[in-house]
Amino acid sequence: MPEKKPQLPIKEQLKILLKIQEYDSQLLELQMRKSxxxxxxxxxxxxxxxLEAEFKEKSDRLTEVKKELDLMELTLKQEEQALKDSQDKLLKVSTNKEYDAVQMEIESHEEKIAEAEEKIIVLLDEQKSLEKEVAELEEKLKKTKELNESRIAEIKKNSQEIDQIIEKIKAEKAHLEEKVSMRLLNKYRQIRQGQQGVAVVPVV
Incomplete structure (x- = not known):
C-alpha cells in the first residue's frame, strides 16, 4: 500500500483553497474571453x-453589359447599312407597290436603329455606373481583407496564448489540489457550483 501523505493543518488547506479559488476565477475569465x-x-x-460575392456579382454584370454593348453596336451598324441599302433601293423603284414596300423597310430599319441607340445609351450609363462600383468595391475589398486577415491572425494568436495560460494555471491548480484533502476539495467544488464561483471567503 502506498504511504499516505500527511495532511496539512486545516487552516493551511483553507489558504490553499483560496488560491485554488483564485485560479478557478482566472480560468473562468479566460474561458469567457475565448468564448x-x-x-x-x-x-x-x-x-x-x-464583399467578394458583391464584387463578383458587379464584375460579372459589367462583363455582360460590355457583351450586350458589343452586340447592340453590331446590330446598330447592320441596321444603318440596311437602311442605306433600302434608301438606295428606293431611288430605283418603278411602281407604287415597290415604293410602299421599300418605304416600310426604311421605317422598320429606322425603328430598329432608334431602339438600338436607346439601348446603347442605357447600357453605357449602366457600364459607367458599374465601372465606378467595381473600382470602389475592389479597393474596399482589398482594405477589408488586409484589416480583417490581420485581426483574424491576432485573434488566433490570442487564443493560443490564452490556451497556454489556461494549461499553466490548470497545472498549478492540480499541484495545489494534491495538498488538500479530497473531502474538503469535494466540499469546495460543491459550494462553488451553488455560489456563483465563490466558495471560500478569507477571514480578516
Whole structure:
C-alpha cells in the first residue's frame, strides 16, 4: 500500500483553497474571453465573403453589359447599312407597290436603329455606373481583407496564448489540489457550483 501523505493543518488547506479559488476565477475569465472568439472570427470572415460575392456579382454584370454593348453596336451598324441599302433601293423603284414596300423597310430599319441607340445609351450609363462600383468595391475589398486577415491572425494568436495560460494555471491548480484533502476539495467544488464561483471567503 502506498504511504499516505500527511495532511496539512486545516487552516493551511483553507489558504490553499483560496488560491485554488483564485485560479478557478482566472480560468473562468479566460474561458469567457475565448468564448467570444468564434463569433468574432465568423463575422470577420463573413464580411470578406460578402464583399467578394458583391464584387463578383458587379464584375460579372459589367462583363455582360460590355457583351450586350458589343452586340447592340453590331446590330446598330447592320441596321444603318440596311437602311442605306433600302434608301438606295428606293431611288430605283418603278411602281407604287415597290415604293410602299421599300418605304416600310426604311421605317422598320429606322425603328430598329432608334431602339438600338436607346439601348446603347442605357447600357453605357449602366457600364459607367458599374465601372465606378467595381473600382470602389475592389479597393474596399482589398482594405477589408488586409484589416480583417490581420485581426483574424491576432485573434488566433490570442487564443493560443490564452490556451497556454489556461494549461499553466490548470497545472498549478492540480499541484495545489494534491495538498488538500479530497473531502474538503469535494466540499469546495460543491459550494462553488451553488455560489456563483465563490466558495471560500478569507477571514480578516
Amino acid at each position: 467570444f472568439f468564434p463569433d468574432l472570427l465568423k463575422q470577420l470572415k463573413e464580411e470578406i465573403k460578402n
